[in-house]
Amino acid sequence: MKSQRAQWLLWCMVAIGLLILIFLTPLALEKVAPSQKDWGRLSAVSQTYGALSVPLSAIALLGVAASLAYQAHQTKIATEEAERSSHRQLLMYSLDHPEFLVCWEPVAGMPSADEMRRRIFTNLIIANWHADYLLRRWNDQHARAVLNVHFQGELARKHWEQSASVWRRTAEASGDRRKIRFVDLADESYAIAVETGPGVPPENYFADPS
Template structure:
């Protein structure tokens, strides 16, 4: 019974495929026949005295317009595809940034995880290492806003001028700035290079301006 059922199933599948093939062939032949018969149909339906030359000129004019409309539609499709690709890239970058932020937050909340990261280039306490990591999150957030167009160059320079007044901010860029510059140079995103160059420029100006504000001077001690 199983063999018979299988043969019957295969026969039905073959019959279905043959029917689809026949239907496809009929569709193609019908389309070709309609194309070949179109001039005769138009000639039979056209009124007496129809100026076919004038009609041909009008149709050519509409044909030229249709080319323009088609080009505009194609440009719209290309712009839409570019926008979708850009949005996908932004979403992927946001996902990577969020994942990195979660890892840093885990290390900030649990100091025993700090040795899981690469060692600092200069000796420092665990508290200072946490402060450097948190400062890196701040700068990363500014970079994202700058690349997305939410932060202009003038506003960025103003924020970095205030940022590099801080002792920890200068230490962060001293140890991590070369990595930021190298990563930006290897990137194909010109906005990343511009951000790193501006940050390095404001850091150099802050260093030339004088000593930073120490973290111990931030807050007044209680009497």
């Protein structure tokens, strides 16, 4: 993201520089003209400048347009992150105060309160990876590598069995191809994990202290 931001700033600086060059060129011609001006020659130079100023102006305008597009993209990212942050805060508050779990939509299978909390936390994990993928911090290979390991767990598989359809509907409703692609990757990793055999149950995560 930093390198991308630097590229857009460079484009913006180039556009501003070209605009300044365009506006200052007539003054420069006036200054450098000899005292006994050859107006015919100066006119020819000016016409040449006029022809060159058209593509220079177009490049400058493209730079400004690119800068505005980048700013709009950054604003969109900031808005979506604020929405995700608000949602995370609500979920974390519910985890800390289980009496509010019933304020969310009911979960299929009638889980216990502890199971509900585990599913919510698992969903937060997936949502965090989803954000990294949307922001292009992750590519497909990175997402596959993480999801393949994630779905080795029994709870991770149960969560996706219950939530995959919701993730799919939300992604398709948004029309965002990258959101849809993330769900595709999760489905693929889940299917591969299921083929390998049963998932690791929670009680087998840790060594027996005895």
